[in-house]
Every structure is written in structure tokens, then in C-alpha cells.
Amino acid sequence: MWDWRGQSAAAFRGNVDAFPHWFEAYLARHHVTDILLFGDNRPLHRHAIHVAKQHEVAVFVVEEGLLRPNFVSLERGGTNYASPLPRDLDRLRQIVAHHDPDEPVTAIASEVKRRVVEAVRYYIAQTLTKPLFLNYRSHRQNAPLREAIAWVRRRINRRAEDAASAAAVADVRAGRFFLFPMQLDGDHQIDAHSDFPDMASALDCAFASFSAFAPEEVMLLVKMHPFDPDIDGWRACVAKKAARFGIGPRVRFIERFDLGILLESAAGVVTINSTVGPLALEKGCPVFCLGRAVYDIPGITAQCSLGDFWMAPPVVHAANFDLMCRAMRATALVNGGFHDDEALRLLVDSAVRRLAISDRLGLHVDG
Template sequence: MRRSFLFLQGPCTPFFARLADRLAGVGHAVHRVNFCAGDAAYWRGRPAHRYAGDVAGLRDYLDDCYRRWDITDQVLFGDRRPVHRPAVAHGEAAGVRTHVFEEGYFRPFWVTLEREGVNGHSLLPRDVDWFREASERVGALAKPVRFRSPFRVRAKHDVAYHVAGILNPLLFPRYRTHAPIAAPVEYAAYVRRFTRLRLIRKREHERVKMLVESGRPYFVLPLQLNSDAQIRDHSRFEHMGEVIEYVLESFARHAPGDALLVIKNHPLDMGLMDYTRIIADCEKRLGLAGRTVYLEDGNLDTLLKHACGLVNVNSTTGMVGLDLGVPTLALSDPIYNLPGMSAQAGIDAFWRAPEPPDGELFECFRRVVMYATQINGGFYCGKGIELAVTNASRVLTADRSPLEHLL
């Protein structure tokens, strides 16, 4: 069936443009709306339509696009961006299938592709019996094609996208980015933090080694990015400072007296929030001196393999912990927050009776999630993009998604 695709905002890379080329090359109609100069720069001269209005007028504009071009499918990256919310909310009622890309639930060789929504809006059932049954129909999965995707490649694309944004006041005067931090502030913060990380990396890895060798029981709290939609839209917390305070207050009241809480920063954190000060203030207020360890760097897998438990909000790190057999507590409701996998009794009980995950159930869950939502490929390096284009185009043009087949 010949389909008509409407491309909205994608990642800051050539991925969407190359995916559109692939779809057009096999006979499908492709349309594009640019919302900012970065979108236009990465569309690279292909035919496109410019939306220069504000978000309030976007639903009517999209309705017109759907009708005028007989749109059957819309493709976007991130379902919580302001320019995407009207499309996600209205697409189904207009008879348009919505395909949402996101970073992979499993990394580094996968990206997420689901219909209608991802993360907290995923259509994956919350039924462990369904996962067990569906996994039998999925069977064994092929191993992914591996590739290298250096951070500098991702950074180069991001800088190019935002440099193009200099033209936004002229071409897209009403555009407002979904990012809470302006790009120049973000880049300056990254330069400062990454310079410091190079100086302390060896020391931080040594601290992890010493902690493991000490034999002292500890729990791990891996931090997420304050700018992540997982925090801003899919949790009750405003930022990770609130998470730290909430977890430490429970830890002080209920954790065994000899246990430590290891708080590890996210590798891509900008360093704009002073976590050292927040932790120190909590230590003093809660009487936790000597019972917390803050790490800017270090091997997370090594930490988790020897941990008594993992506490997180809704990060994909939770699935790393489950895969390693580590008792894992989610403070929000990610797709892996299922009885038998993540701890269900609450944070206060978790410290003294951490529930280990059912390894067999997690294998069923992983097999189904990989089959139903994951695409081998990446958004940033050339090989990753080519893989993602090839594999995603098959899913986009199919009558039913992999998850719909299972359901």
C-alpha cells in the first residue's frame, strides 16, 4: 500500500532526512514540516513546509496538512516535545498513525520505535502473564549489528543544529525549543564538566574499586538528566535534587545502619546543579555523615554487580540492574515496573528487604520489548544511521507494528 508520511521534528542528525529518502525511493509520499532553522539545515534542501506560528495554532495547521496531503502516517522524535503534543493527541482521531522514535530502551545498538507513544505512553501491556506468553511466540532474537558511535559525532551534530538556530528570529520568530537550557549555556557547562572529568576519572574508578573491595553493603542511586522528559513529564519530581532529598530522607529513617548510599552522576550531566552541596546539606540535616558516597564517574556495571539494590526514578539503568539480578526500585512507573521484576513494596521497605527480580520473567520481558519496540541502529554515526533507516523503514510501512502482531 502506498502511504503518505508527514515528518515532524527528528533528532539533531541526518537520520530523518535519510529515512525519508528511503521511503520516497520505494514509492511512498513524503512531506516535511520544519519548525526551526536547525530542522531546515538537517533536511538539507529537500522540499519542506515552514511552520512559523506558535504552538497554539499547531493543531489546526496539522489538520490542514492531514487533509491536503492525505497523510496516513506521521513520524516524530520524542512524544513530549511541545511541537509534537498536538500531533500525538490528535493523530489517531484524524486517522493518522503516529510513529515515535526515542533513544533505545536497551543500548548502545538500539533505538526505540513505537506507535502512539513511548516510555510512560507506551502501548506495552502491564501484565506479566502476557509477557510470558508473548515471549514464547517471539522466540530467539538475532544478535544486533554492532557499531561505534563516538560522543564527538553526536556533539558535532548538536552544535551544527543549534548554530543554524541563529536564523530562528528571522525565519521562525515564534519557535521555542523544548530544551530547558539555552545551547550556549549547555555547551559551556559541558566543556567545564568534561574537562574536570578527564582530571578525576582515574580517581573515581579507583574509588569504585575500593568501595567494592571494602565489602560494605551499599545501595546505588544513579542520577538522570534534569532536562529528560522522563523526569519532567513522567515523574512527580521537578529535578534530581528533589530525588536525592527524597531518597536520602527514606534512607536515613529505614536503611540498615551499616549500609551506604552511592549516588552516581549521569555521564551527560551538564554540572549546573550542585549535587555535592545538596548531598552535604542532607547529610548534615539527616545525620548521615559518612554514609553517602558521591561519584562523578566510575563503572556503573561494576557498582551494580556488587550492590544490595538500585533505586532510580524511571531510567533505562533500571533495566541494566534487572539484567544483572540486582533488586531494583522505580520511583515512577517505567515499562519495567512490573510485579516480579521491580520491587513493589515501596522505598521504605526496600532498604531492609530488597526484592530480587525474577530472572526468567525479565528474560521474557526483554525478548518481547526488543521484538516489539527496538530497532537495531543509531541516530548519530553513519553506520548506525544506515542500520536504523533500513530496519525502521520496514516497520513504518508494515500494516501492523510488531507489538500489534503480538497483541
């Protein structure tokens, strides 16, 4: 209601159980041929996809791009691990042979300040319109006020966090280390595309393996997600878990640091399915996926056991990674961004072109 100003919009105010019937009637009334969703795992979106498929309505899903910051995901049927992108090199070669993109890529600026402003606006709008949407239940885990208090606390402690993070990085970079980039609790990448209920469980898995198999001289650096409000205190949690697994002196935690520098120095990255994975591969840094990731493809990421990965991470084949990126650009990504006016204009133009040729690409979830 804030961004769209209600123009040509329909507001659903019922409960979740009533939504499929309401949406089905809406599709029929307006003769809808295609729907466009931001993300495919929110409860109402899952219902919308199910109804759309029943009525042969095309489903397109938009998400933050896997190859950031210059691209946004736009795919038919689903994104992330639900993407129709093939998971073997031979089929990726076929895509590139027929649809290799040749258009230039416009660099997209990362506007963190604008993201913060937009988040604040969203929470204000959510609060002000609450009386109009009494059945609304957010997909987010934390209440807005609780997150706001946590962010204020982090802002006050910024210098202390920076100093502690710099000291931790200096410790690990003196020798050989692996990087574990955290993801956000409640992220659908974890809920829908991994067997972990939360980040704490993923840390337990990584720490147990590191304790059992990693060489004694190797360190592990855990990096908090840049948009985590740190409500429950990850630094203390990581230290406690590391001590429980007997690896306290070999584990370091950081709230923030230049990711590019870390990826150039790390022996490897262990992740659930973070977008840090492709960034690492681009730098030639080996990647092991604990969850299900669209880029977890034989010949690109490590396919060995996690124990073997700590001991001898495989070499990254740059040509294979480049092949995957070209296939993604041709079928799954569009140039543009969400958090800058010029980037948004570019995104709209790129999306319109992609939607216009989507049928000719022949990439559907059902094959």
C-alpha cells in the first residue's frame, strides 16, 4: 500500500486458508496468463504457485541475484535450488551453445544505506496498516521492535566489533584457515533447501567435522551475515560451541570484514548454500555445500566428504565455473538491482526482454 499506492491493486485481507480460493477467482476474473513473485517459499506464494500450475498460468520468480551485485534472479517456476537450471556440465554447455549472452553487463552499485532506509519504511508501513490486515502474519522470525533494538545496540558497539573482527582476521591469516559464512535464521534457503532447522545446527555440524578431521594447524573463521541484527549474540554462541567441540583456540568469529580479502586468503569455504559460494569460486577458492545449492555441481564445487575437504580441498576449475555463470546469465539472471533508481530501471528493461523470450528458451521446471 505504501509503494504501490493502491493503484490497480487488490488487497487480500482474509486468512491463509482462504487465499487459494480467492486467488483462483482473481486469476479467472482478470484472465491472468502469468504471475511474477518475489521469492517462491513464502506461505502465500507457495499457494499462488500451486493454483497457477493447476490453471496453466506461467510462474516467474524474482530473487536477489546469485551472482551479486550485478544480477537479479528471474526464472520460470522457481529460484535457488528450485531453479530449472541443469546440474551437470554437459547440459550447461548445450545452453551456452544456443543462448550464450553477448550483451554488456552494467555494474550495479551496492547501496547498503538505501537498503536500511527501505527496511525502516517497510516496518513503518507494516505497523500503520496493521488494523487493515488483521490476519497478516509475517514470514520473518523477529518482531520489528526487537530487531530495531538489536540494530541500535550493534551501531553503538560498532567500533568494538570492528576491532575484535580485525584482530580475529589477523590471527587466522597468519596461517591456513577456512571460512564459514553464516546465513540468516529463518531464511528460506535454510528452511526449504537444507536439512538444518537453523544456523546453530549447521554450526554444530561444521564444528563436529572440523574437530574430527581438520589438521591441527588449520583455523576456522566464522563470519556473521551482514544483515543479521545479532539478537541472541552470535559471538558468545560460537565461542561456547567451539569450546564444547574442543576447538575453541582454533575458531575465530567476526561480525564484519572485507569478504574479498578473506576469499583471496582462505583455503576453502564451507557454507549451507550462501551466495558467498559463487563469490568464492570466482576467486578460485574451493567451496563445500552443506545444503542444496543450485551451484553445487560436480566439476564446480567439492563433491568429497566434509572431512576430506578440511584435509585437501579440490582445485576450482575456472572454466567450469565460467560455463555455469554464462548459462545462468542466459537463462536465470538479468542485469539490474533493487536498491538504486538506475539499477531498477535497468532491471525492468532486462526483465521485460527476458519475459518476452522466456518461451523460446525452453527452460521449465518440468524439464
